[in-house]
Amino acid sequence: MNSRDKAVLVRAPFMAGLSGEALVKMLNAASISSAPARHIVFREGMTADHFYCVLSGYVRLYRLNREGREADIRICGPGDTFAECLIYGDDIYRFNAQTAENATLARFDIRTARHLAEQEPDIARALMSCLSHHLLTTMDCVANDRLHTAPQRVAEYLLKACPVDGGPASVRLPFQKSLLAGMLGLAPEALSRAFSSLRRAGVTVRGRIIQISDVKSLRDV
Template identity: 70%
Template sequence: MLDRNHRANQRERTLLSKTSFIRALSPMASSKMLDGAHIATMPARASIFREGEAALSFYCLLSGYVRLYRVSRDGRQADIRICGPGDMFAECLIYGGDKYRFNAQAAENVTLARFDMQDVRELAEQDPTVAKAIMATLSDHLLSTMDCVVNDRLHTAPQRVADYLLTRCATENGPTSIRLPYQKSLLAGMLGLAPEALSRAFSSLRRTGVTVRGRVIQIGNVEALKDV
């Protein structure tokens, strides 16, 4: 259930204006999108929507992280995507169906903007920049999904973790450290791993100088991590 629902204030409009989706719109369309944004804050683990519910809105995340996932018949969960600040989600349903195809849950305290699907459909008919921005967002998500499929099929668990760490290293060689933006259980789901498989992967990376202390990951040698 959404909490503290209100129209976007100036600070929130500024944050939304910096997202790639809003930046791609014409001044008229951008103004209408910002005017139509409803801002909500939600606590960690709160449900934003559930699979099978009527798809009336899509969202842009302003702060925190949101987990998108599906549940099998026997109750197992599979993460689809972890959304961070500036990311949009459920916009695929603007032209793709009338029910949500997955679940969305706040992974921590979040602030998000909600947009009405029908209002945006009508705006897209009036202004082609809206349709183009939607297509660009969907294209980005498709390419990202393809990368995830390839990663799952071609890389071992330690390789997936090493690749994730390398994309966040501030240096090309030598020692460094990074701080995970969210808890390790969320990282496990994002990488398609069970929590225990993630722990084993981190253990196997100790030989390259990787140590884990809470959310802080110490990397002894970035070059060694590249050879995993």
């Protein structure tokens, strides 16, 4: 584990509250690997042996139906963990995980993590806090999908990414627009229509660069 990977890992939400022996034990339990873009980390139905923390790049979590249609669940970036819910849950993966671009991942053996959580209360609390955060985030996501229109979902994402509270701003998407569409629960064509409707609010799109003429106007969408 190089210094950069270690720095990202210790700042990850599930590790940030650890110190001393508990932190050392979790760091020692991690193995680091690199994966190319579109690499399948695991598939739904496979035996769940590990959970992961993203150190660089992005990982897409999704499900497939019998007809091959895909539904995105989450886009994980640096510091995000995934599949840790299986420490106390099922023994098979409930979704697919695929790298969206070249990525570096920290991998933790689920049985080892469960044993460490039983030994170290701080580790157990850190994992439970992470699971609680994911549950609340999922509830917010479901509510937003049901209460907000497509343009409102896009506007909310842009406002969270804005570096300023008012005036003009520029936002660079960290990944392809197709990933953003899945993250917001939209088809790619629905995302395009949403961006088109946001032109009235002063939003223009040039590749991954989103120009916002007035952040305050975008809040009124």
